[in-house]
Amino acid sequence: MHTSSKSFAVEPLRARLSAADDRICLNHWMPPQQGIAPRIRIGRRWINTLWGLPIAAAALLCLIALAQSLRELPGVEAFIQQHPGIAQGAPSVDSGFPWWLQLQHFLNMFFMLFIMRAGLQILADHPRLYWGRDCTPGTDWFRFQVPVPKGRVWTAKDDSVTLPTWLGIPGLRHTLGLSRWWHFSVNLLWLINGVAFFALLFSTDQWRRLVPLTWEVFPAALSTAIQYASLNFPVDHSWTRYNGLQQLSYFITVFVAAPVSIVTGLMQSPAISNALGWFGRLFNRQAMRSLHFISFAWFVGFILAHGAMVFVTGIRENTNHMFGGVDNVSWTGFPLFVLAMAILTIAWLLASPFTIRHARLVQRAGAFTIGWIMGLAESWDPRSELTKHDISPYFWPNGTMPDSKEFDDLVTEEFAGYRLRIGGLVEAPQELSLADLKAMPKQEQITTHFCIQGWSGVAEWGGVAMRDILALVKPTPEARYAVFYSLADGADGGRYYDVHKIENMRHALTILAYEMNGAPVSVLHGAPLRLRCENELGFKMVKWIAAIEFVHDFADLGAGQGGYNEDHEFYGYRMPI
Numbered sequence: 001m002h003t004s005s006k007s008f009a010v011e012p013l014r015a016r017l018s019a020a021d022d023r024i025c026l027n028h029w030m031p032p033q034q035g036i037a038p039r040i041r042i043g044r045r046w047i048n049t050l051w052g053l054p055i056a057a058a059a060l061l062c063l064i065a066l067a068q069s070l071r072e073l074p075g076v077e078a079f080i081q082q083h084p085g086i087a088q089g090a091p092s093v094d095s096g097f098p099w100w101l102q103l104q105h106f107l108n109m110f111f112m113l114f115i116m117r118a119g120l121q122i123l124a125d126h127p128r129l130y131w132g133r134d135c136t137p138g139t140d141w142f143r144f145q146v147p148v149p150k151g152r153v154w155t156a157k158d159d160s161v162t163l164p165t166w167l168g169i170p171g172l173r174h175t176l177g178l179s180r181w182w183h184f185s186v187n188l189l190w191l192i193n194g195v196a197f198f199a200l201l202f203s204t205d206q207w208r209r210l211v212p213l214t215w216e217v218f219p220a221a222l223s224t225a226i227q228y229a230s231l232n233f234p235v236d237h238s239w240t241r242y243n244g245l246q247q248l249s250y251f252i253t254v255f256v257a258a259p260v261s262i263v264t265g266l267m268q269s270p271a272i273s274n275a276l277g278w279f280g281r282l283f284n285r286q287a288m289r290s291l292h293f294i295s296f297a298w299f300v301g302f303i304l305a306h307g308a309m310v311f312v313t314g315i316r317e318n319t320n321h322m323f324g325g326v327d328n329v330s331w332t333g334f335p336l337f338v339l340a341m342a343i344l345t346i347a348w349l350l351a352s353p354f355t356i357r358h359a360r361l362v363q364r365a366g367a368f369t370i371g372w373i374m375g376l377a378e379s380w381d382p383r384s385e386l387t388k389h390d391i392s393p394y395f396w397p398n399g400t401m402p403d404s405k406e407f408d409d410l411v412t413e414e415f416a417g418y419r420l421r422i423g424g425l426v427e428a429p430q431e432l433s434l435a436d437l438k439a440m441p442k443q444e445q446i447t448t449h450f451c452i453q454g455w456s457g458v459a460e461w462g463g464v465a466m467r468d469i470l471a472l473v474k475p476t477p478e479a480r481y482a483v484f485y486s487l488a489d490g491a492d493g494g495r496y497y498d499v500h501k502i503e504n505m506r507h508a509l510t511i512l513a514y515e516m517n518g519a520p521v522s523v524l525h526g527a528p529l530r531l532r533c534e535n536e537l538g539f540k541m542v543k544w545i546a547a548i549e550f551v552h553d554f555a556d557l558g559a560g561q562g563g564y565n566e567d568h569e570f571y572g573y574r575m576p577i
């Protein structure tokens with residue numbers, strides 16, 4: 001090993017980092033790419049979900065005809081007489097719709113607008129869903145992208161699709177760095193609102209309207225369904241009690257769909273999934289992502305149906321309840337409902353243009369609101385390892401490949417001249433050849449890779465533990481971060497780099513990998529050396545490592561955000577979630 005007396009000259013590497021725009025500039029951004037209409041796979045056939053629209057319309061007409069003829073039958077009429085719609089045994093609510101319920105209902109709508117649109121934007125970055133923990137092409141059950149092209153390198157970034165700016169936040173393509181800030185920080189507000197809602201629900205009599213307490217709710221729901229479908233609506237007593245169908249659908253939304261969304265959302269995180277051990281392995285990221293989407297689809301269906309019912313079952317009474325807090329046919333609630341809708345519309349119209357224009361601000365505000373909470377998960381040392389049996393047959397490649405004579409020469413000579421330079425705030429700077437690294441103790445681990453875009457894959461990695469590197473170079477007490485410089489540039493020009501807290505470097509599974517699945521790491525996956533830091537998202541695992549520099553602060557590197565994607569794509573530099 002060659003120990004030089006002073007730290008390596010970082011200047012040439014630092015000078016290759018580039019500044020970045022503080023907003024999305026379309027002339028620098030990924031060129032747009034349209035997806036396709038969503039498709040669902042049944043067996044080996046892919047079905048276009050747009051068929052669902054005429055089928056649903058036809059089914060609705062048949063349902064109306066069926067319900068109307070059913071109601072001619074004396075047996076059915078007797079059933080409806082016996083179960084008029086509200087479970088007779090259900091207790092009633094005496095406090096109407098109090099102001100806090102109205103306020104929370106509005107806030108919920110407001111937050112959901114951001115959460116759902118931003119969530120869709122995240123999905124568009126890997127527009128496919130799977131049940132298995134790997135993302136092998138062809139095993140997806142849902143996609144709004146064409147099949148993965150064969151015979152060429154097709155990275156996960158190539159696969160991302162454009163969303164219109166009125167739909168996603170902020171729309172466009174590969175903007176999940178920004179949509180994640182919206183998704184997570186508004187989620188925090190939604191969660192606080194939800195916890196307060198649960199607390200108020202159960203400390204008053206309001207829970208009685210929502211929670212079915214008798215089995216009668218099922219025949220009552222069937223009866224209400226027949227009555228609605230026959231277009232001869234049941235009498236409404238929402239002020240005190242919901243009918244069976246309302247009660248069941250609201251109950252599922254509040255007590256099933258919302259918690260399922262939260263849990264399945266969190267379990268897509270590398271730090272949380274790894275911390276949960278066997279539970280995280282059993283309920284793998286892709287299954288959780290699929291459930292998260294199904295729960296999203298429930299919310300979409302609920303909002304459409306609920307919204308339509310508000311209009312057709314008596315807009316004045318309904319808005320008086322939820323926006324006016326009165327039980328009559330006056331015009332108290334309706335203007336407030338219109339005002340609420342106006343606020344929602346303005347927020348809807350502004351969200352994307354604001355995010356595009358003030359991307360850096362959204363990144364900063366997001367990191368301020370939620371980044372530090374997300375960052376807490378970094379303190380968990382991931383120990384979750386899988387078995388050879390779990391290794392994915394396919395591992396998506398990602399990122400921007402090296403494109404330089406310097407790198408091509410290294411490949412030609414099989415990295416004989418490669419030197420890993422380690423310097424900065426260390427006592428013993430090093431220049432290590434691959435042979436030097438291979439002479440150090442080798443650590444092997446089978447772990448899941450979690451890409452921020454949504455795909456995951458399992459591989460066996462072999463290399464040198466970062467703890468051993470730390471022992472060798474001895475970072476000084478001032479060293480707080482490790483900067484990884486790549487041999488490759490990023491997509492928008494300038495060197496790819498990323499910054500980690502030094503604590504992450506001490507984790508048991510943080511290694512510099514030179515082997516993948518028992519063979520030398522391929523050029524595609526980061527040869528000769530790439531980082532594995534298992535409690536972080538994939539973009540933090542720099543491939544084609546040129547050098548590691550220990551620093552006290554990273555504000556003077558690149559655009560100062562702690563990494564290439566942080567600078568150029570507005571990610572957070574701490575991303576264990």
Ligand SMILES: Nc1nc2c(c(=O)[nH]1)N[C@H]1C(S)=C(S)[C@@H](COP(=O)(O)O)O[C@H]1N2
Nearest residue numbers: 397398399400451486496525538539541543
């Ligand atoms: N130098 C460099 N390293 C990089 C990237 C990149 O673009 N350049 N992409 C990152 C991202 S986003 C991911 S998900 C992983 C992908 O690693 P893989 O190609 O082995 O799957 O590498 C990370 N490391």
Ligand SMILES: [Mo]
Nearest residue numbers: 451452538539
């Ligand atoms: Mo990634």
